[in-house]
Amino acid sequence: MSVFTTIIKQLINGLQSGSIYALVALGYSMVYGIIMLLNFAHGDVIMVGAYIAWMMMARFAANPIIALIAAVIGCTVLGVLIEKAAYKPLRQSPRISLLITAIGVSYFLENVAQLVFGANAHVIPTFIDDTPIQLGQIAIPTTALITVIVAGISMVALNVLVKKTRMGKAMRAVSEDAGAAQLMGININNTISFTFAVGSALAGIGSVLYCCAYPKATPTMGSMLGLKAFVAAVLGGIGSIPGAMAGGFAIGIAEALVSSAGLSEWKDGVVFAILIVVLLVKPTGLMGRPMTEKV
Amino acid sequence: MKRVFAMVMAVVMAAVMFAGCSAGGNNNASNNSGSGDTIKVGLLGPHSGEYAVYGLGVRNGAELYFKKVNEAGGINGKQIELVVYDNKGDDTEAVTAFTRMVDEGVTALVGDVLTGNTLAVVGEANAVNMPMITPSATAAAVTVKEDGTVYSNVFRTCFIDPFQGEKMAAFAAEVLGVKTAAVFAQTGNDYAQGLADAFKAKCAELGVEIVAEEGYAKGDVDYKSQLTNIAAKNPEVVFCPNYYEDDGLIVTQARQVGVTGTFLGGDGWSGVKNYASADVLEGSYYCSGYAPASTDAVKQFEEEFVAAYGKDTLNMFAATAYDAAMIMCAALEKAEETGYAPASEEYKQAVIDAIRTEGPNVKGITSEGGYTFDEYNNPIKDAVIIKVTGGEEVFDRMF
Amino acid sequence: MNKLVKEPSYNLIPERDLGKTPILECRRIGIDFGGLSAVDEFTIAIGRTEICGIIGPNGAGKTTIFNLLTNVYRPTRGSILVNGVDTLGMTTDEVNRRGVARTFQNIRLFKDLTVEENVLIGLHNSMNYSVASSMLRLPKYWKQEKEARERVRELLHIFHMENMTAQQAGSLPYGAQRRLEIVRSLATNPGILLLDEPAAGMNPSETAELMETIRKIRDEFHIAIMLIEHDMKLVMGICEGIAVLNYGRIIAKGTPDEIRNNPVVIEAYLGKEDE
C-alpha cells in the first residue's frame, strides 16, 4: 500500500469522525450563540439519542430509518424539556450559574441512564452493510460514506433554515441582540426553545450516525464526545455554523493523523494544543466574529 | 426569601450529611436484620460511573455466593452481613469507603475491583491487616509493595497481567505457528500495557517478529487510523489485550480497513461476542480464567446468576468474584474454629492464614483444581483458551 | 529637555502656564478604523492649570480622542506627549501613572465595591508595599494603608461624600456616582483630568454645582482639566480654551467668546442654511 493511499484512507477516517463532531458542535454553537451558554448537557443528549436508537432497533426490531426518526424526536423533546425546566428559570442569572446547572443536568442524565439502562454497554445491531466500496486502491467504508453524506445534508438544511426561514431570522436576531429582537415583536422564549430543538435534533442525527460507526451505547459516552465537539465548535468560531463544521472536520482529521503517526496517546493533547494555538492567534476561533468592547 | 432558601438548603444538606454519616452504613444490602451474631464482609467496587459494569459484576457474583451460604445457615451458625460500598471508580472514595468498612467492623473484604482503586486501598488494608481478595485487580503491584515485600493480607482470584501475555505469545508461536504479530493495546491502561509488554517479551524469546505496534487512548471509538497502519504490515496475528467492548469495535473496524490476521486477546475479551458480528470474530482466540458454560458447575452458576441479576453483569469478574466469595467463606469457616470474635486482630490473621491453607480445597468455577497461591499471593491456575466461532465463545483447550 | 514646538495650539495656553512644559500635548494625531479616519490632524496643547473643553456633534470623535490620550487606542499617526514625554508604546496604566486620569461617559465604577475601596484603588500607585508585606502584614503595610485611608477620607470630604464611605458604589445615586468617579481619578494623583460628559443626565442646579466642583478641583489640586461636554452653558462657563471637533478634525479653536461667534462652528452645529 502506498503512502498516498494510506494518507487518503486516514483522511477518510478523519472525515467520518469529523462529521459527527461537526453535527454535535453545531448544537453547542447554536445554543451558545443564542444564550451564551456552554451547554455541557449536550453530549448527554446524544447519549440518550443513542439509547433510543438502541431500544428501537434491538428491542423493537425497528427499521433504521424509524430508529433515526425516533432518536431525533426523542432528542428534540429532551432538549426542549431541559431548556424549559433547567435553563429558563435562570435566564436573568449570572451565566456561570447557568453553566453549573448545565453540569448538573449532565450528571443527572448520565446517572439516570445508568439506572434505567444499566452500566453495561449496549450494542446496536449493525444495520448498514459494511462491505467497503472499492475506489481504485482505496476502500471506503460504507458507514463513512453514509455518515459524511447525512452530516452534509443536515448542515445544508440547517443553513437554509437559519438563513431563509422566519424562525431562522428570529434566531439570528435574538443572538445578535435579544432586547432589540423582543422590541421587534420576536418571542424570545419560543426562539430559544426552537434553537434548543434544532440543536438537539442535530444531536439526534449525530447519535444515530455515531451508533452506525461505533455501535455501542454507554451512559458516559456523551461526555468525551461532547467535550471534543465543544472544542470543535470553539475552534471553528463559536456561534458560527460553517465554523462548527470546519472545526469538527479539523479535529476529526487531526485525530486521525496523530493516531496514524503512532502517537494516539497524545491525541487529546494535540487536539487541545491546536485549540490553544488557534485561540491565541485568532481569539474568536477560525470563523468567529471579532469581539470588541466599546469604551 | 432567597437567603432563607439558601439557609434551608444548607441545613437540609447538613442534616442529610449527618444522618448519612451516622446511620448510612448499616442498612446496605444486608439480607438479614443484623441482629444476633454476624460476620461482616465488605464488597467494594465501582457500582456507578464508567466502570460500573465490572463493579456490579463483582458485587453480584460475590453476593450470589454469600446469599447461598446464608440460606444454608451461615458460617458456624453466624450469618454473613454484607457491607456494600460504591467507590465510583474514584481512588479517594475507595479509601474513604474502605475506612468506613473498617469502622463498621468488617472482617474481610472482597474487592477492590479496578487496579488503580485497589492500589489505593491495599496500603490502608495492610495497615489494619484486613484479609482481602480482589477478583479483578490484575497488576502485579497489587500484592507486592514497591520495595518487593508482599502484602500478606492481599490475595486475588484473577491472573496477573504478564501471565496472560506470555500464555498468548506461547500459544501463537507453538499452536498457531505464526512468525509475525502486531500489538494493539490501549495506552495509559495498566492492564493492556502489562499484557502487551509480556506478549512482546515472550515473542522475542520465541522468535515471533512484532511488525506493528499501535495504541489508542481511553474512550476512543475510532481506531481505523491505527488499524490502517497495522493492515499495511499484514501481520499473521494481532494481539489485542483490551476490554471486550473496545475489542468488538476494534475487530469490526480492523476488518473494514483490511486487517486479515487472527485476533488474539486476554481475559478482557470475555463477552466479546455481543460486541461484534460472528463473521468478523470468527477464529479469534483469547485466554481466560473462566470458560462460560464449560462445566456443570459453571452452568449452574450462570443460571443462578441470571435468575438473580439478569445477564447484563454476567462477566468473568462475576465468576472470579464468586470464587473469591467461596474462598473467603472457606477461610471464615476455618477462622471460626479459633473462637476469636470476628473483626478482632487474631480473627483477621486467622482468616488470612486460612485463605492460604483452605484455598487449594476450594473447587472454584474458574479453577476446578482449587486455589493454590504462590509466594506473591497470586493463584496458580491454568489458562483456558477460548475460541470464538459461529458467534459463540467456546472452550478450546487448557494451555 | 524637550523643546517647545511652535504650533498654533499654543495660543490656547493661559498666560499663567506659559513657559512651562504643557501637561499634555498632541501632535497631529490621527487614527483609522477599518480604513476610515476617525480622528485626524488633532493638535492641541494643554497648560498645567488650564480648563479646556472639546465640543462637537455626536460622532465627531470626542471620546475617541480620550481613548487615544489614555492609550486605550493606539494612534495611527502623530504623537502624544504627557509632561513632555512621548507615550508611544505605553499601556493605559502607565499613561495613568504619568499623570493622565479620566472618567467615562457611561460611568465605570467598581460597582460591587464600597466607596472607600473605589478610592483606595485609585490610590493604588501611591502605595508601594509588596505582595509579601501584605500577606505577612508587615509594618509597611499597616503604615501605608493607614495613610491611604486617611487620604480617602480627605478626598471624600472635599466632595461631601465622607458619610458614604461604606456604601456600595453601585447603590449610590447618579450624581454621587459621577462625583465618586472624579474622586477616584483624582486619587491617582494626576496632572490632567479628562472628564467625559460629566454633566450628562444632570439637572441645571446639579450642573451649576458641578461647575463649581470643577473649578475647585483645578484650584485645590493645581491640575489641568479637559472635558467633553454637550452642555454649552457649562462649557462656555468654565472653559478657558475650547476646541471644536467635527468629523474627527478640529474645525475651530479659541476662547469661549471666539467659538460662540465662529461661523464654521455654527454651521457644524446647525447645518448650512440652504440645506
Added chain:
Amino acid sequence: MSKKRFTLPNWAAYLINAALFAAFIIGGNAVLSSGALPSFITKVAMLIGIQVIAAVSLNISTGYLGQLPLGHAGFMAVGAYASAIFMTRTGIPAQLAFPLGIVIGAAVAGLFGVLIGIPALRLKGDYLAIITLGFGEIIRVVLLNIDSVLGFKLTNGAAGLQGIPKTTTFVNAWLMVGLTCFLIHTFMKSRHGRAVLSIRENEIAAESCGINITYYKTLAFSLSAAFAGAAGALYAGYLGILNPSNFGFMKSIEILVMVVLGGMGSMAGSIVAAIVLTAAPEALRAFDDYRMIVYSLLLIATMIFKPSGLLGRYDFSMKRIIEKCVNGELFASFRRGRGKGAEEA
C-alpha cells in the same frame, strides 16, 4: 450615629481568630483521635481540608479576578506530582520532606500558573475558560505519557506513582487550610487584592486607575495555581498513590461547582460548599444507587433558587460579629459562617 461605635482593634481581631483557629485544630484533633467518632470521619475531614484549599484557591481566579478557568485540577496535579516526586526520589525523612514538598508543589504549580496564565489571560470570558480547559487536559495527557513515550521515569504513567509517604494528617491539612485562608485573606485586603477585584469589576476602569492588569491577572492566576499545588501536595500525602486520571476535567468541574455553589467571591462560601459537597457523597450513601442523581438534583435546584450561590458574596468576619454583638446589632448578621477564614473587616 451620634453614639461612637465600638470597633475592635486589629490586633485583637487577629488574636481572637488565631485563638479560635487553634481551638478548632486542637479540639478537632482531640475529638478525632479520641476514637469517639468512626475513623473514616478523620479521612473525610482530611479530604475536606484538601478540597477547601482547592476551592478557596480557585475562588481567587473565579470569584476575585472574575475569570472562569476550567483547568484547576491540572495545577493540583502539577503540585501533587512535584511534591510526590520530591518526596519519593530524595532521601530526606518524610517529616521534613513533607512541608518542603508542599512548598515545592506550590512553587512549581505557581510557575505553571505564570507560564499558562501569560498566554491564556490574553483571552476573556468563555474563551479563557476553554483555553484553560485545554491546558488542564494537556497537563493530564503529559503526565500520563511522559513515561511511556519519552522514556523518563518520573510519573510512572497510568500505573500511578506509588509509595508516596502518607504524611497528611488532620492537623497538617487543616493548618494548611488556615494558612491558605489567612494568606489569601491578607492578600485580598491589600492594595494588591483590591487591584485584582478592580479587574473583576471593570477592566477598563482599572487600567485607567493605573492598575497593570496583565501583571495582576497573572499574579492572581498563579497564586491560585500555587495554592492548588499545595492542595495537590496534601492530596499526594493523603492517598499515597497518584494517577493522572484523578486530575481530569471532571475534577476541575468538581472544584468549580464548589466555588459557584458557595458563592463566587466568598471565601466562607467556598469553605461551606467544599465541606458540604465533599461530605455529601458519603452522606448520600444511604441513597445508594440514587445518590448521584440526588446530588445532581441538589445542584440544579440550588442554582435555580439561589443563582448567586449559597452565601452570595457574603464573607464571614469574626471581628464584625463581635463588633455587632457589642453594639447590639447582631440581628443583622444572622447569616451563618464557619469559624475559619480569619476575616477582619
